[in-house]
Amino acid sequence: MFHIAQHLIAILALSVALPFEVTTSCLPAKSTQPTSHDTLVVQNVLLIDGTGTAPREHMSVVVQGSRIVAVGGVDDIVVPEQATVIDGAGKFLIPGLWDSHVHLGKSRENSLPLFVANGVTAVRDLGGDYRSVISWRREIEAGDRLGPAIFTAGPILENQTNIERMQRQGMVEPVSRTRLGIATPEEATQAVEFIAALGVDFVKVRTVASPEVFQAIAAACDQHNLPLFGHSVGPPEDLLAFGQDCLEHSFLPPLTERGQEEREKLFKRMALADVIVTPTLAARRLYTDSQENIDRIVSDTSGEYDTRRKYLAGYLIEDWREQAAERKASQHVLERILNLLPEVDRDIREMKQAGVKMLAGSDTAVVLVFPGFGLHDELEQMVTQLQMTPMEALLSATKHAAECVGVQQTRGTLEVGKVADFVLLTANPLDDIRNTTAIDSVCLAGKWYPRRELDSMLQDVADRAAQERRQRNTAATNSHDGAGSGSLDLPNGVYSLETAAGDISIPAKLALQFHDDRYRGWLKVELPSPIYFALQSTPLSGEEIEFYTSSPAIRFTLAQADDQLRGDLQLTSDRRFQLTGAAVAVAELPDDFAQC
Numbered sequence: 001m002f003h004i005a006q007h008l009i010a011i012l013a014l015s016v017a018l019p020f021e022v023t024t025s026c027l028p029a030k031s032t033q034p035t036s037h038d039t040l041v042v043q044n045v046l047l048i049d050g051t052g053t054a055p056r057e058h059m060s061v062v063v064q065g066s067r068i069v070a071v072g073g074v075d076d077i078v079v080p081e082q083a084t085v086i087d088g089a090g091k092f093l094i095p096g097l098w099d100s101h102v103h104l105g106k107s108r109e110n111s112l113p114l115f116v117a118n119g120v121t122a123v124r125d126l127g128g129d130y131r132s133v134i135s136w137r138r139e140i141e142a143g144d145r146l147g148p149a150i151f152t153a154g155p156i157l158e159n160q161t162n163i164e165r166m167q168r169q170g171m172v173e174p175v176s177r178t179r180l181g182i183a184t185p186e187e188a189t190q191a192v193e194f195i196a197a198l199g200v201d202f203v204k205v206r207t208v209a210s211p212e213v214f215q216a217i218a219a220a221c222d223q224h225n226l227p228l229f230g231h232s233v234g235p236p237e238d239l240l241a242f243g244q245d246c247l248e249h250s251f252l253p254p255l256t257e258r259g260q261e262e263r264e265k266l267f268k269r270m271a272l273a274d275v276i277v278t279p280t281l282a283a284r285r286l287y288t289d290s291q292e293n294i295d296r297i298v299s300d301t302s303g304e305y306d307t308r309r310k311y312l313a314g315y316l317i318e319d320w321r322e323q324a325a326e327r328k329a330s331q332h333v334l335e336r337i338l339n340l341l342p343e344v345d346r347d348i349r350e351m352k353q354a355g356v357k358m359l360a361g362s363d364t365a366v367v368l369v370f371p372g373f374g375l376h377d378e379l380e381q382m383v384t385q386l387q388m389t390p391m392e393a394l395l396s397a398t399k400h401a402a403e404c405v406g407v408q409q410t411r412g413t414l415e416v417g418k419v420a421d422f423v424l425l426t427a428n429p430l431d432d433i434r435n436t437t438a439i440d441s442v443c444l445a446g447k448w449y450p451r452r453e454l455d456s457m458l459q460d461v462a463d464r465a466a467q468e469r470r471q472r473n474t475a476a477t478n479s480h481d482g483a484g485s486g487s488l489d490l491p492n493g494v495y496s497l498e499t500a501a502g503d504i505s506i507p508a509k510l511a512l513q514f515h516d517d518r519y520r521g522w523l524k525v526e527l528p529s530p531i532y533f534a535l536q537s538t539p540l541s542g543e544e545i546e547f548y549t550s551s552p553a554i555r556f557t558l559a560q561a562d563d564q565l566r567g568d569l570q571l572t573s574d575r576r577f578q579l580t581g582a583a584v585a586v587a588e589l590p591d592d593f594a595q596c
Contacts, residue, residue, distance in 0.1 A: 038082075039064050040448055042424065044074045045088025050095035050398040050413035052391065055430065061093065063420040066446035071416055084448065091440055092428050094394060095414050096121025096421030098401035099375040101248060101278050101361025104150065105129030105178060107316050107371045109136055110464050111364075112147030113457040114311055114372035116449070119439050121421035122149040124361065124405060126229065126248065127156035127204040128178045131555060134198065146457070148444075149421075151405045153204035153229065154195045155180045157188075157217060162207045172318045174536050174548030183209050185216035192220035201405055202245075205230035211238055218242035227405070236266055239275065246276045246359070246404055254343035263347065267354035276357045276404050279348050281381035282374050283363035286323060287337050294324050294367060301469055308370040311458070313465040315538065316365065323367040349386055358382065359404060360397035376437050383433045390433040420446040489560065490514075493585025497567055499525075499577045508579055510558075510567070511589060519545065523556060523569075 040063040047059040049071070060077040062070035070077055079085060097120045104111070105128030115123060125133055133152050139145035156179045163181035180191045195203055203226050208214040214233055221228040222243065229246040232239070236251060255263050296305050298320045303310030327334060352358055360382060362374030369377070375397065382393045402412025411419050422443045427435035441450045449457075490512055497508040511521040519537040524530055535547040535556060547556040555570040560583050567579035
């Protein structure tokens with residue numbers, strides 16, 4: 001898979017590289033205008049600084065630019081002239097919250113303000129559509145998009161057999177773009193090298209073909225100085241021996257057969273090795289809610305049954321529908337999981353008692369885990385299900401989260417010199433962890449968003465979700481004879497395109513089939529050795545359709561202008577090629593189209 005992209009780049013390298021264009025036309029409108037003075041002071045507040053020390057009353061926090069420059073008693077802090085002063089009397093200040101298990105590639109860009117509106121100022125993205133996620137991160141850092149700080153894994157590492165199974169059964173998720181299949185230790189080394197070059201913060205592994213592959217992944221992560229996070233892909237001894245840094249969810253199957261004494265020794269070894277665990281309790285609604293309730297909420301676009309539903313549309317809802325259908329068709333698996341949950345919880349509680357640190361991660365993108373809101377559900381579950389104290393839960397969503405990705409020197413607590421991410425609450429979260437939802441205002445990298453601006457963010461997201469639903473309904477209504485709507489109105493068939501490499505014209509063939517509000521097909525570049533890319537489009541909307549390709553390193557978009565097609569084949573961030581052709585099919589789909 002990696003070699004295909006490299007081969008195509010090498011063959012076309014003689015062409016002149018086109019500049020990579022970044023546009024902001026599709027970015028959410030900046031309807032929110034945060035208070036943005038050079039100096040901000042939160043005065044006379046009860047401070048819960050995230051270090052684990054006792055809360056302090058009558059404190060003030062001074063921010064200049066994006067950093068905290070002073071923390072002290074209200075009588076000890078001199079308020080600078082022209083500073084914006086926020087009265088914190090009777091309120092509670094906590095560090096910005098982290099959701100340490102999200103999948104932004106599924107929740108998509110419209111979900112990003114939902115995190116901020118919920119006081120989530122940083123997220124740990126555990127893999128998926130890395131190209132989009134990294135692009136959103138750049139836009140956020142440049143101030144062109146509203147959203148939390150993003151720390152991401154890039155594509156998810158999987159057993160190649162698992163990838164093939166997913167592709168056979170067909171999924172809403174474009175697996176070839178979001179996951180990398182690995183069959184051998186050599187491929188593991190190549191995969192991590194590929195991921196490291198993307199500029200990710202860590203590596204996520206979900207399944208492995210063998211212990212040797214797992215060991216090779218871990219060794220390559222060490223070589224590239226990347227933390228390794230992931231599922232339980234082997235016995236706990238392998239996790240410790242190979243150096244996995246964070247365990248997502250827990251051990252599956254649970255460690256019941258080992259006995260309490262053996263588990264205690266193992267968990268103490270994990271604590272000494274600084275292994276962290278993200279229980280993702282909020283995601284269990286996929287198993288614990290009734291099928292009726294899941295179906296009702298997924299179908300409820302107005303938010304009648306759950307007000308948070310109105311903020312969602314598009315790809316995430318398609319994926320939720322698929323999850324709900326899979327659950328309905330797998331009752332025997334559901335029953336087995338439900339029977340195992342008490343033992344899983346026992347393991348997690350014993351790990352915590354042995355000193356293993358926990359992270360608050362919602363697993364956003366799992367059905368009924370709402371972006372931003374899900375973190376608060378997770379905190380509540382950590383207190384009620386795992387018997388954590390509210391302070392311990394807060395640390396799991398602040399200090400420990402920053403430590404996990406190695407940014408504890410700049411984030412995670414309210415201390416001088418750190419990024420000014422914090423949340424002002426109207427109720428004490430140490431009395432009731434559910435009070436993390438009592439948000440008065442949010443400070444994101446020094447920008448202050450009062451309640452009215454947070455409400456405006458939420459309304460903007462709801463409006464965009466409603467607009468997307470209308471566009472999708474129009475696309476479905478207007479589709480005809482196997483043709484799509486939106487920017488494309490093409491019958492099923494094979495289309496002739498060409499691109500240029502220097503003075504050489506290179507022909508290409510594009511096969512398209514419309515089904516379920518999207519196109520599927522393949523692109524064949526007629527090189528001396530023809531190269532195929534399997535294609536699957538995103539749901540139709542807007543003026544340009546993006547296709548997921550069979551190589552995660554390659555992006556293909558297609559637009560139609562009257563009787564002409566314009567394709568854009570992007571190989572790297574600074575090398576792309578234009579393909580053009582007539583919007584008239586030159587042949588019917590081949591008989592073996594489904595296998596292409």
